Each structure stands twice: as C-alpha cells, then as structure tokens.
Amino acid sequence: MVGGFLYKAVLFDLGGTLITMDVDDKTVDEMALRSLTERIRSLGYCVSEDALIEHYWNHYAFLNTLRESLMVEFPMRFWLASFISKIFREVNEELLNIFEASIIDARVRSATMYPDTLPTLEELVCRYRLGAVTNTSSTEVTSRILRRLRMDRFFEFTVTSADFGVRKPYPGIFHYALREMSLKPADALFVGDSIKHDVAGSRQAGMKCFLIARGGVEVQVFEPKPEKILNNVNNILNFL
Structure with missing residues (x-):
C-alpha cells in the first residue's frame, strides 16, 4: 500500500x-478496402471489390494465426506488403502507401471511447x-x-x-x-x-x-x- x-x-x-469502434472491426477495414477499388484500377491493377476483400481476410487470418501462436507482432506495413505481393504479384510503393493510409485512417476515424x-x-x-x-x-x-x-x-x-x-x-x-x-x-x-x-x-x-x-x-x-x-x-x- x-x-x-x-x-x-x-x-x-x-x-x-x-476504446471501441463505432462499427465492428471487420466492417471498418472492408469499408476502407471498398473505397480503394477505383484508385487501384487507376494504377493499372484490375481487381473486384469482393476479390480484394476475400484475399485480404484470407491473408489476415493466416498471419493472425502465426502471430497468436508465436506471440510476435507483424507491423501493418509488413503484412500489407505481403498481401499486395500475393494478390498483385509485386509490391508497388505507391500502392502500399495508399493501402496503409486508407486502413489507418479508417481505424482512427472509427475509434470511440x-x-x-x-x-x-x-x-x-x-x-x-x-x-x-x-x-x-x-x-x-x-x-x-x-x-x-x-x-x-x-x-x-x-x-x-x-x-x-x-x-x-x-x-x-x-x-x-x-x-x-x-x-x-x-x-x-x-x-x-x-x-x-x-x-x-x-x-x-x-x-x-x-x-x-x-x-x-x-x-x-x-x-x-x-x-x-x-x-x-x-x-x-x-x-x-
């Protein structure tokens, strides 16, 4: 004492x-991803909203299993680069910056006490x-x-x-x-x-x-x- x-x-x-989110965590990320589709296409990449979201969650689930079992953290920029490489077969720095900024902004905006x-x-x-x-x-x-x-x-x-x-x-x-x-x-x-x-x-x-x-x-x-x-x-x- x-x-x-x-x-x-x-x-x-x-x-x-x-802290909580004004909508559930999954919806926050999906809203960010859906907003990116046109910008991704403008850079010459062809992908549908549904395919983008499906690949995102499959990749997220895989990495989440690893980090939970190993108790290690994968920085967002690392796992987004890994995701982009998997779906687009390359890591474009501009594309990576767009993804990272969109996910971060969405999570920050949605947070509430x-x-x-x-x-x-x-x-x-x-x-x-x-x-x-x-x-x-x-x-x-x-x-x-x-x-x-x-x-x-x-x-x-x-x-x-x-x-x-x-x-x-x-x-x-x-x-x-x-x-x-x-x-x-x-x-x-x-x-x-x-x-x-x-x-x-x-x-x-x-x-x-x-x-x-x-x-x-x-x-x-x-x-x-x-x-x-x-x-x-x-x-x-x-x-x-």
Whole structure:
C-alpha cells in the first residue's frame, strides 16, 4: 500500500477495455478496402471489390494465426506488403502507401471511447500514474486514436506490440512497461478485457489484474484468475 492506496499505477489495455469502434472491426477495414477499388484500377491493377476483400481476410487470418501462436507482432506495413505481393504479384510503393493510409485512417476515424472511459480516467489520474499496454500492428493507429480522443493526456507511458515486437500475453511487454515507469509488478494493477492476453500475460509478469467483461462471461474456472471480474471500467474505482 502506497500513501493509503493499494497501487502506485494502473495500466490498461486499450481496445475492448477503454476504446471501441463505432462499427465492428471487420466492417471498418472492408469499408476502407471498398473505397480503394477505383484508385487501384487507376494504377493499372484490375481487381473486384469482393476479390480484394476475400484475399485480404484470407491473408489476415493466416498471419493472425502465426502471430497468436508465436506471440510476435507483424507491423501493418509488413503484412500489407505481403498481401499486395500475393494478390498483385509485386509490391508497388505507391500502392502500399495508399493501402496503409486508407486502413489507418479508417481505424482512427472509427475509434470511440466507451461512455465510462473518460470519467474513470479523469478520477484515476488524480490518484495514480497511468499507462497502457496494447496489441496492435500499427503504433500510428494507437497514437492517432489517443490524440484524437484526447486520451494521450492521461497516460504517462504507452507501449504497443508493434513497437516492442511481441504481443501480449508474452510477459516481457508488461515487464518493459513496468521498467520504463520504474515500477515493480506489485506496484501496478493491470486492467484488460482478454483472459488470454491481459489476465494471463499480466499475471505471468507478477501483476494483479482486473478483467473487464462488458458482455458478461460464462461461469468457468479461470487459470490464472483475475482479481476481479467487472462489467465496466468505472467499477474499478470501488476496489482501489
């Protein structure tokens, strides 16, 4: 206990915990891809919207299986270049830039805070140091979302899997955040929405963790177990 508080800091996951999309993630990317069809054709490439989207998700699923099993992160520019090479048989730099900008812009525009996010952060920042540890293939997406939603003012430190090179639940990414904030695992609480990525990863790093289950969870045995299972982030204020 530090100064009457259980922790010195609270570290958060972002997507699904503090931030959501105004439409589902798949729709966001598909809207971006559909908007690109005419620009792609103007560069001399012939592909239909449906074929483009089908190839995109097939490639995404393949890479996602790899990154989940290996706990490594493939930067967005890398996997988009791989996708473009597969479908068009070459990597055109202009085409790659168009794809990357379109996907990033779409994800940034669609991001929004959950209603309970802002009041919770405003109260916590008065008492705790705050940080974020998040899985993403693009640090630019994360930083632009935080700036657009004016959430960057709350976080002393943010680390993404795109920067670190590995994904949660690998405990090293949690240790890195703790080290950069000069914290010990017992000094910080982690708050996230994924049993696999957030609870398992933070507990392996020696941290306590609250699970945010906005849609509820089925009754089951968690291993490792979160300290608390809450239906929104505002409820963590009752336990700090």
